[in-house]
Amino acid sequence: MSLTAHLAIAPVVIPALAAPIALLVMRRRRHLGIGLSFASCALMLVAALVLLNASADGTIRTYELGDWPAPFGIVLVVDRLSAIMLTLAASLSLIAMIHAVLTRADRKGWHFHPLFQFQMLGLNGAFLTGDLFNLFVFFEVLLIASYGLMLHGQGPVRLKAGVQYVIVNIVGSSLFLIALGLLYALTGTLNMADMGLRVAEIGPDDQGLLRVAALLLVSVFALKAAVVPLHLWLPRTYAVTTPAVAALFAIMTKVGVYSIIRVVPQVFGDGAGAAAWAPAPYLLPAAIITTIVGFAGVFVARTLSEQAAYAIIGSTGTLLIAVAGWQVETLTAALYYLVHSTLAGAALFLVADVVARRRASFGNSASPGPAFAQRQLAGLLFMAAAIAATGLPPLSGFIGKLLILESVAGLPGWGWSWAAILASTLIGVIGFARTGSVIFWKDADHKNAEHKDAGHQDAGHNDAGHRDEAEPVIALRRDMIAPVIAIALLTALSVGAGWATAYAGEAAAQILDNNATVRAVLGEG
């Protein structure tokens, strides 16, 4: 068996090796550790790109761990959707990693690099696995790593927010287990493809239980995706997190969305009796409300990082509007917009950091401060990120929104969807224009400039006395590199939209074609 046959496991193996090795070398040889971490991200990207390319022809690759045949062992499934998610995660990881290292955010606490790699391990595992319990395990890996990263740098606000974030997610994980228990009790399997086959054979007497399981499972995913009303954990958590981490977290809600896209058609598709498309009637209204709430948050938020956090919620809502259609076209739109919105969210957090780092005590709050270094450039970056986040042309958000608008047209409730998407875009634009014009255009009058009280400080910053607190005034533009890369990727996503949408379209078709997955996972029989 050639090494390429094992490529499917690479996105898991790479960070799983990098993390412990980085942990071992980090204390003595810091640069080696950082280099390792970088190399790992780069290798993950290479592996993901190879898988992306390999999946282009429509082959669904499976990888039976321990050589135990599916459905008895755990199986990894690489289809186009997985490949897209892996590529996205790896790209994002590089951006976040570059930013963390260049801004020295990785030095503001312990174990940034091991935790970061473990986070990637969790993400990649979740995107690869074809086993529902294994999905749970990787959820936990990515969550516990995210707790560590979220609290990186600490400080009271972060700690307080961390408590809430952690507890909500522990509750969510518990609910996941209940749903898993029900599904195993009913179907006797954990393999998703197998489960999809077995739900079709469940008797009428067990339909209620099956539907409960389906709804429970999807609401756990919705909690991760921060769908209203299960979104309340997100705004503060993301707003106070170290920006490089928040940028990486842009993909965390998408894990929830990914899971919905992965599980619902495969397990609760047409054949699932009472559970067939069980979450569908709630998904669209929830998505619409999420969109509005998210961008309303952008409209009223007073700091860039908060705006970014709300933008994440809003974009997830928009994304789910498309997902809720469950058609090839809508899923195409969803996948394209998923990639876009993840990068856009990351760009926003990074730009917020660029601003905060230059405005000292004013942080990234929308209050006029003194002029700061590279203000125009930062403003330009912000504008680009905001354009991306709101979905204005010329960046990919616009194409994404056009895709969604076109694909949902004519579906039930499409008028609401359109209104929500367009209205949310407008309020988002107004919100970003307001904060942007205050931060980048308005100068503080003298009264304001002297008024630098402690409450003003960006919550994300460390308390006094932390070792890296006293950094020199930013003279270099190195912290702009990561956001520029993010925006460049968004540009590439616009320019290559034809190719990207074609790939997404084929991925969408593959998602909805259960038979193909079943054949690939369980064999021809």
Add this chain to the structure above:
Amino acid sequence: MAIPLTLYTLVSLPFVVALLIAVSGTHQRSLHAGLAAAGSAIGFALIVSVAGRVTGGEILAVTTPWVPAIGLDISLMIDPLGLMFAGLILGIGLLVMIFSHFYLGKGEATARFYASLMLFQGAMLGIVISGNVLMLLIFWELTSLSSFLLIGFWQHKAEARQGARMALAITGGGGLVLIAGMLLLGITAGSFDLLTILQSGDVIQASPLYPVILVLILIGCFTKSAQFPFHFWLPHAMAAPTPVSAYLHSATMVKAGVFLLARLWPVLSGTDLYTIIVTSVGLITMTFGAWVALFRHDLKSILAYSTISQLGLLVMLLGFSIKMAAVAAVFHIINHAAFKAALFMSAGIVDHETGTRDIRRLGGLAKVMPVTAIIVTLAAAAMAGLPPLGGFISKEMMLDETLEVGLFGLPWLVPVIATIAATLSVGYSLRLAVHLFFGSARDPEPYARAHDPGFGMWASPALLVIIAVLLGFAPMLLAGPLVVSVASAVIGGEAPEPGLALWHGVNLALGMSLFAVAIGVLLLWRHGPLLRWYEAMRHLDAKSLFQSTLTSADTVVRKLIVATHSPSLQRMLLATFAVIVLLIIEGALTGGGSFTGTRAGLAASPVAIGAWLLLIAATGAVIYAERQRFIALIYISVIGLIIALAFVHLSAPDLALTQISVEVVTILLLLLALNLMPKKPPVLSSAPQRWRDALLAITGGLGVGGAAWAMLTRNPNDPISSYHLAKSYSGGGGTNVVNVTLVDFRAFDTLGEIIVLGIAGLAIFALLDTTSRGAAGARLRSWQEDMPHSPERHPVMFVMSTRILLPLVLAAGIYIFLRGHNEPGGGFIAALVVAIAFLLQYLASGFDWTDARRRVGEHFMIAFGVLVAMATGLGSLVFGANFLASAFDYYTLPLVGEFELATALLFDIGVFAVVFGAVMMALQQLSHIAQRAARAHAAQLDADGEEGSP
């Protein structure tokens, strides 16, 4: 040049130039202006080069697929309409670039200015030569964005920022509505290709969606072209530098709405709905704008309202749905572009040279600024529609067409109002020229400063005025063919012969025109009293209305968002549990089926019932003693014990072992934390809150318990675990199926699981390592023990017993580890047991004593464990098997007998190391915090002291 190349060059040139300017450095004023002007000139030349072919009836088009999934192609198309607009954009653009160079001061950020201006030029050009409506939308929104940047160019001015945001909100918002309209249009027409759409007028007008499409598109057009009631952003956009106003807010961007109306004229016009809406909006805007313009004092404000009025005129003409009106509109577009841009530039000159734009402070400037006076007077005459200028001709045509249209069944309505509007136009136009240049100087200060600018500055407006004049004298020669071909493009068929001439004989239109001039002069004469009357009236200030709407929206939404999103864990959890409970209920009710299944139950033994009672009682006790945290903890351990018993009873020995050992470690953790926390906190929630929570809790309990009951009373559905049972020994080499599952069948899960523990250990370390610093350190240093304590730290019996226990428990741990594959046990449980053995030493002999005897760091253990597990997994790759494939075999040694070696054991070593490392890490880090914090602080102080000394 080949046509595709020409088109692509045309549309990309401005962007390239913008980029060049942006990267060319900040102090290159002339270079910036030069690049911008050159870019515009080249573009203009390209347009001129194709003009002949286009006016000759050829449509130049090129298409490259971009996003086929949505029908978005890179499609460019130049027909006469596009040609005319492109010419205006580039021609006036060139003049504006030149003018700007002289207008802008030395310190201005010219790079940003010209880059934004070129960005706008590209976007605007894109709108008019897009061959795909989705492309058009992209450029449409880009003009809003670039206009935002340009209006806000003087960023330090509040009115600039506000004006920019307002313009963005209105035009950007309108653009979004337009998106909806265009998408529906394209979906209805079956294509987003402009030419296809233009040929689908019948289909679209027959569609039930037509009214929706129409209204949506019109909103887009009206917002962009500042039509009532969306007009108010335009006057505030005048905060932009004057060249910007001249370019965007008179000649080009505001015409985008008019352009789109013209572009879609064949598709949308001709219905009653269209005529009524477009005509009345245009009419109202034309009149209203003119009326307000009459009373403004700021030159640019006068011009802004006059622009609104003129745009209304154009919209109205297009709304008539009459071919000849369309011809009139086309001709007026050209006229207006010429005289209005000239006027704006002149306003800029006046501002530049006198330091004010307040018409009340100016007057008699003709003496000191003769050139400017001539330019403005001629342009104003054109605006007033006085002969012999082009404006006169187009106004005549307009008035003539009004006679053809009856609105609301009233044939006189449109002509009468149009005449009134024309009158007002004459009024404000004359006022502009007369009050500026004639009479006496009203304020000596600006007058004293005033003089004509240099040639560079007045050349551009002069050229435009010459065009405006020539358009009156030789309209057919200069504009005739263009107007005809453009009008044909608008109409989508043969345009009627326009007959552009100053003199059409005595007709009603001439009468109306004369009336307008006469009354207009009257208005100027009586302007003073009129102004006092006007200013005595209350005016609805659209800007403050907009601002206050936005502010109150902000306040309300903010209140809502803050109220609902203030970070409250309790709310988050309430929402979560409520959603779950509702969904469980929904699922059960909708799904149907019976609550109790058919599986026969197992009879409960007395000890089971006893244990059950214990568990229920202990749970109740936890709730009851909730705030007495220590006692609640004791009750919790009872529950843990009962659950371990339950696992024993229910054939799950591995789980019992796990439960017992995890329980011990958990209790230690909780006690360590509790020591530094309040032991008995005050009541937090009110009685109603507690009842609410209790209700939710009971419902949740019923739901989950009910689901468990339903599950337990059903027969299993041929679970995959029968395979595991069958293959455990033969395929996995172990008889403990649970362990074989953990280290073999589902070793990947276990890998993830140990990594979770390892990460938890690392994260805990990261979290606690900083405890000695900052607020936490201060709190720890000042921490007062809240209970009286015994002075004895290490009770002798305890210490001595743990010393004999250590080797014994370690031996037990090794045993549990080794036999885990075949009997209950395994790496995880063994690790906990071994960890507990060492924790006992910490507990009895203290942190320092034990820590000093520790040999391997926890970080190493965690890393080592993960690496061992990974290496085991990767090892199988060497043998051509998949990741984590296991191997085992039986060997026989003399005396020893048969024994088994399995790679799973190696994997289990990894499990052991990670679990041990993580558990030790968590407990160690959590113990002795206060003392360690004090010590760390002292060490820090020492270090600081040493650093301070030389």
Add this chain to the structure above:
Amino acid sequence: MIEYAVIFGFVCLTLALALNLWRLLKGPSIGDRIVALDTMVINAIATIVLIGIAQASDTFFEAALLLAMVGFIGTVAYCKFMLRGDIIE
């Protein structure tokens, strides 16, 4: 005969556990509760052994052994907490 002895044993142990619970809930002092818990652990060990006899299986021996090995740690830790606050110092 052994069956009856086992049933008798289960009844005794169940009663014993119930009595422990009573003391656990009643207190009055913390020490009383800790004693009750400690006794409960021992009775639980006895129960596990008896289950082993009743099921003629020594699969559960490890559970009993483990409880005997580590069950007292809870007791000791609770006591240490009452005495010193910091259980690992």
Add this chain to the structure above:
Amino acid sequence: MRRVIPHPGLSVLLVIFWLLMANSLSFGGLLIGIIIGIVLPIFTAPFWPGRPNVRHRAGFVYLAIVLWDIVTANFEVAAIILFKRNRHLKPAWLVIPIELTSPEAITVLAGTISLTPGTVSSDVSSCGNYLLVHALDSPEPEADIARIKTRYEARLKKVFA
């Protein structure tokens, strides 16, 4: 030999422990048991500074006596719990002067006292020369003290000589 097996008693205990864990006698098991019996005492030596040397024969005698006492005393205490009314109970604190000096020996004595029902070792004096014992029913405390000293402490002195 001393270096490899510094504490033969502990080593033997571990071998027996291992065989009991395995619950079977096999050569393989014995082999592992011996390895463990050698390795673990060395490995855990730092955690038990000054491991005392024990006289094994005296130790076994002591163990036998204690086991016998446990059985008999248990019946006595059971009788007390079942039949003696609280008001007839005569609980008492016994203060036992001890001559043992090593903490290990004191611990064994205290443990013995606790294991033989009816008495619970409650505390040691801060100088280490008195043991505080609670007796459930001790009408004659002095006699109980004397019994403990002669029956247990005296023998322990021989064990930990």
Add this chain to the structure above:
Amino acid sequence: MTLEFLVASAIGVLTAGGIYMILRGRTFQVVLGLTLFSYAVNLFLFASGRLTVNRPPIWSKTVTEYADPLPQALVLTAIVITFGMTAFAVVLALRSFLETGSDQVDGDIAPCDANAKNTKAER
């Protein structure tokens, strides 16, 4: 009285107790609530293999009936993971208390509000 009833009702009671405690609003109680809830969840997951007495999944040639081993393996994994999560939550609760002096999960300044006092909507 069947074992199934005992287990199901115990799961229900533990869930209810857990939810109630989780909603208490102070970190330590919440952690205790999570512990209760996780007991319930582990039992639930375990119960997905149905209840079996005296048939532990230790393979032997002579035995044909076993308890379902898979849920047991899953619960073991779940217990371990829950332990890691609980440990982290406990530490975080303590750390947050030490940093802020409050063990309440709510009632802290939101960054939202902290910045609001310096930031008025621009007029």
Add this chain to the structure above:
Amino acid sequence: MTALPLIAEIVTSLMIIIGAGFALIGSWGLVRLPTLMERLHGPTKATTLGLGGMLIGSMLYFQLFEGRWSAHELLITLFLFITAPISANMIAKVHLHDLRDRRVPITKGPAGAPPKAPGESDWATYEAPHPKSAARTSEE
């Protein structure tokens, strides 16, 4: 089973009954005895003879009925012999601590407050062990 000697069955049953009986008696003592110090004697019953009986019963059972030599029950006894006195000692210390230092309303019990240790010293619960005392361990 019929082949088995009746005496074996009787002895095994007896051990089980004795074991369970003692466990119950110990727990009953926990309930009925007047204060903590007296109650502390109850668990030592369950520990020693109660559990001991049960374990001997188990050993006999596997030996006689299953035909397996089983002695690992002794290990449980071993561990309990080591751990039970520690538990009792620590609980007694808590009681002593409660009596004098914590001033919680607690009945001293029929035995009253413990006498002060003779000589200069006090009980270790009230006074940290002296530096050279045998009661002092693990201090560095």
